[in-house]
Amino acid sequence: MKRAGFILADQIVSATIITIALSFFALNYHALIKQKRAMDDHLIAARMIKEASDDPTCRHFYSNGMEVKQAPHRIAVYQNGEVVEQLWQK
Numbered sequence: 001m002k003r004a005g006f007i008l009a010d011q012i013v014s015a016t017i018i019t020i021a022l023s024f025f026a027l028n029y030h031a032l033i034k035q036k037r038a039m040d041d042h043l044i045a046a047r048m049i050k051e052a053s054d055d056p057t058c059r060h061f062y063s064n065g066m067e068v069k070q071a072p073h074r075i076a077v078y079q080n081g082e083v084v085e086q087l088w089q090k
Contacts, residue, residue, distance in 0.1 A: 041066075045077035045085035053087065 044064050052058060052068050052075045059070045067078045076086040 041079065041084055045079075048077050049075050049085060049087050053089075 045066060048063060048066060048068050052061075052070050056070075061068050065079060066084065069076050069078065073089050074086060075089070077084045
């Protein structure tokens with residue numbers, strides 16, 4: 001039969017392992033959600049660049065909280081003043 005002190009130590013070790021596993025899961029889940037949002041933003045920006053390249057007369061428009069600016073050799077999509085995606089043309 002085990003002593004009470006050893007049973008308590010086993011419980012502390014198992015609780016620590018479970019806590020570490022849950023923390024690892026939570027951090028990875030948060031990172032995956034953040035990565036998915038970034039990928040969605042890049043997909044929207046790429047579609048907006050496609051729309052802008054199809055219509056060369058449109059130089060500037062807003063959509064989905066993003067701004068598209070078209071220059072003679074470049075189409076860029078901005079969100080909060082930062083470039084999300086850009087396309088250089090010859």
